[in-house]
Amino acid sequence: MASSLIRRPGLATGPGTLERWLTGPRIGPLPSRSMREPPPLLSFEFFPPRSEALEAQLWACIRRLEPLAPRFVSVTYGAGGSTQERTHATVLGIVRETSLVPAAHLTCVGASRAETAAIARRYWKAGVRHIVALRGDPAPGTRYAPHPEGCAYAADLVALLREVADFDISVAAYPETHPEASSPGADLDNLKRKLDAGATRAITQYFFDTAVYLRFLDRCLAAGISAPIVPGIMPVSNFAQAVRFSALCGASVPGWLGELFEGTENDPETRRMVAAVVAAEQVRLLQANGVDEFHFYTLNRPDLTYAIAHILGVRLRPRAEAAPGDRAE
Numbered sequence: 001m002a003s004s005l006i007r008r009p010g011l012a013t014g015p016g017t018l019e020r021w022l023t024g025p026r027i028g029p030l031p032s033r034s035m036r037e038p039p040p041l042l043s044f045e046f047f048p049p050r051s052e053a054l055e056a057q058l059w060a061c062i063r064r065l066e067p068l069a070p071r072f073v074s075v076t077y078g079a080g081g082s083t084q085e086r087t088h089a090t091v092l093g094i095v096r097e098t099s100l101v102p103a104a105h106l107t108c109v110g111a112s113r114a115e116t117a118a119i120a121r122r123y124w125k126a127g128v129r130h131i132v133a134l135r136g137d138p139a140p141g142t143r144y145a146p147h148p149e150g151c152a153y154a155a156d157l158v159a160l161l162r163e164v165a166d167f168d169i170s171v172a173a174y175p176e177t178h179p180e181a182s183s184p185g186a187d188l189d190n191l192k193r194k195l196d197a198g199a200t201r202a203i204t205q206y207f208f209d210t211a212v213y214l215r216f217l218d219r220c221l222a223a224g225i226s227a228p229i230v231p232g233i234m235p236v237s238n239f240a241q242a243v244r245f246s247a248l249c250g251a252s253v254p255g256w257l258g259e260l261f262e263g264t265e266n267d268p269e270t271r272r273m274v275a276a277v278v279a280a281e282q283v284r285l286l287q288a289n290g291v292d293e294f295h296f297y298t299l300n301r302p303d304l305t306y307a308i309a310h311i312l313g314v315r316l317r318p319r320a321e322a323a324p325g326d327r328a329e
């Protein structure tokens with residue numbers, strides 16, 4: 001081929017091409033999961049819609065992901081407690097209209113303990129058995145201050161929920177440390193307090209550097225934590241937005257990620273393909289390291305999550321067959 005005759009500047013006097021290729025480290029393929037092994041357990045996070053158009057988008061997303069039989073799907077609670085009714089309506093819609101197990105996010109922000117307990121009781125009565133218990137973020141531009149009669153921290157909320165009913169409770173964990181924590185050690189102590197208060201698992205803030213998460217698991221184990229610390233996976237299709245959001249929530253954005261998305265600002269198709277490759281590589285690496293539970297921040301868009309679930313070995317099950325929480329055989 002003519003191209004083999006083209007000399008690359010700067011390499012003319014260096015080692016030959018093959019020699020150069022062969023002096024790098026040898027990296028083997030990631031091990032593939034055998035299709036005989038059970039596929040991983042998945043959960044999906046949605047946010048409550050603000051408009052009819054967004055409502056239609058949410059329901060299209062739910063319907064697309066439902067046959068993957070996630071063990072639960074969760075619905076967020078807006079910053080400052082701003083979506084209480086919409087979160088409630090969405091969770092109840094999921095109870096009524098689908099075969100999915102819903103988990104309602106509930107925060108401490110702006111509510112007394114009595115009001116929070118009343119919301120939890122309302123969920124229990126409606127058949128909701130899983131709560132994602134959070135301190136919550138205050139309304140944008142304000143600092144968090146606990147309600148004078150409310151729960152100050154998520155650990156207090158977990159304890160309150162335990163008094164209300166026998167909920168399955170998930171809490172948040174931060175592989176890169178929560179931005180308001182006084183130290184990584186204090187943040188880890190807080191995670192342990194939440195689990196000791198009665199939570200059954202933690203779901204992590206999203207991260208892009210897999211090594212950061214794996215090191216965090218080591219620290220959790222050393223701190224005596226044995227509950228699952230489920231990785232939160234954020235398939236990034238809007239890089240600029242992810243950078244803005246990461247600055248707020250304390251997730252670092254590695255330089256290589258910016259380089260991968262560079263030049264795709266006006267090219268959504270390429271951006272989506274890059275996003276799929278990045279997220280697929282991340283979950284494959286986690287899976288190769290033994291992780292078999294994943295939580296996806298779907299942003300109410302199903303396609304990347306669906307494709308990545310497929311790569312993880314999860315296969316479609318017809319709606320009638322799909323028992324949420326089962327590992328599909």
Ligand SMILES: Cc1cc2nc3c(=O)[nH]c(=O)nc-3n(C[C@H](O)[C@H](O)[C@H](O)COP(=O)(O)OP(=O)(O)OC[C@H]3O[C@@H](n4cnc5c(N)ncnc54)[C@H](O)[C@@H]3O)c2cc1C
Pocket residue numbers: 075076077078079080081105106107132133134135136137138152153154155171172173178179180181182186187190194203204205206232
């Ligand atoms: C999986 C996941 C889902 C989320 N969903 C939502 C949502 O639906 N709605 C929403 O508003 N936000 C949500 N968030 C964001 C979350 O509310 C914020 O990160 C919030 O700032 C902290 O919530 P937390 O539950 O981790 O708080 P906590 O565990 O209470 O910790 C908050 C901070 O206080 C510190 N702390 C805890 N206890 C003490 C103490 N006794 N003394 C001193 N410091 C203490 C902690 O180290 C930490 O820095 C979510 C986050 C994650 C990871």
